[in-house]
Amino acid sequence: MIDRLERLRKTLHRFPDLSGAEGGTAERIRHFIREHAAAEIIGDMGDQSFAAVYAFPGPGPTVMIRCELDALPITETGELAHRSTVAGVSHKCGHDGHMAIACGVLQWLTERSFAGGRVAVLFQSAEETGRGARQVVGSEAFRSIAPDYVFALHNIPGEPLHEIITVEGTFSSEVRSFAVVLTGVECHAAEPENGINPTAAVGVLIGALAELQLAEPYDPNYALLTPVHVSVGQKSYGISPGSGELHYTVRARTGQKMQALVTAVTDLIGRTAAAHGLTCRLDWFEHFPATRNNAEANTLIRNATQRRGLTLNERPHPFAFGEDFGWFSGHAKVAMFGLGAGEEMPALHHPDYDFPDDLIATGVSVFSTIIGQLLPGVEQ
Secondary structure (H helix, E strand, C coil): CHHHHHHHHHHHHHCCCCCCCCHHHHHHHHHHHHHHCCCEEECCCCCCCEEEEEECCEEEEEEEEEEECCCECCCCCCCCCCCCCCCCCECCCCHHHHHHHHHHHHHHHCCCCCCEEEEEEEEECCCCCCCHHHHHHCCHHHHHHCCCEEEEEEEECCCCCCCEEEECEEEEEEEEEEEEEEECECEECCCHHHCECCHHHHHHHHHHHHHCCECCCCCCCCEEEEEEEEEECCCCCCEECCEEEEEEEEEECCHHHHHHHHHHHHHHHHHHHHHCCCEEEEEEEEEECCEEECHHHHHHHHHHHHHCCCCEEEECCCEEEECHHHHHECCEEEEEEEEECCCCCCCCCCCCCCCCCCHHHHHHHHHHHHHHHHCCCCCC
């Protein structure tokens, strides 16, 4: 089974799809399910998202296992035998491995005969943009499945291979992105007094936005504002520019702190633009709510870790990255855990990163043990 899953993972790696356009990836997964599992496939969950559902005969909880379909707009630099065949697109977050693990859970379920309950394995579109999970939880199909529990994992480079990482309460940060366009008046570079150049305002904003940060990971008021794109004018030396842009990601531990940051950023940009005689347009997008781990669901993960003889790392503070898994909070008892990908592994989103195949069996074993604790009739 593991050899088959490793081959699937490498095929998915060779043919990656960007967020919201994962039709090829989704079809490869469906083909695998038709050949190696006996699950009912439920679609219409937004973009390319779908679920594969096993229903056992009697009453019992519905457990959902979620993985992601999408890759990243990153050019792969390594010389892998299963190198991406799509220019500028590659699986540099490990979603190919997460999908292989989810398919392994489906194969494991073909050999189980629980007395009751259901297991739904969700293959979710558009995690990287924060849109996919929001679409799923808003769909009629998700409401018809009505999971009692939703679990997910994410591989974590830099941590020991196979280590299971849990966090009490918030697992991953609330993340939002914004873009602001500042508009003044272009003029001749020899006569800047005849125009309104936004460069000074851009400089003021970069400094003032940095003052809003509190990048101490243990502090509940943690706030990180990262500039990801800055642009002023053009490479034309006779023109004093009349427009500029700033793009940022904003991270916090809670929705309340994020809302306070949104208010502060909006006020700061408005005041700075007015002081420099500029108009501005501010857009917020790519919202990743904080992932809040349910205490009972977290206990099930810890129990599975112990039963499988794996090392448990109870991390004292949340991860800084965003995860749209947070959209499932409030709809079920949810928990996400980390799976150590090796201390020497390149970081997530690094062009040399490649998901370690050794983790496939580990991920399947933890998810299967969680399911075995919840569904009645068979203890695996």
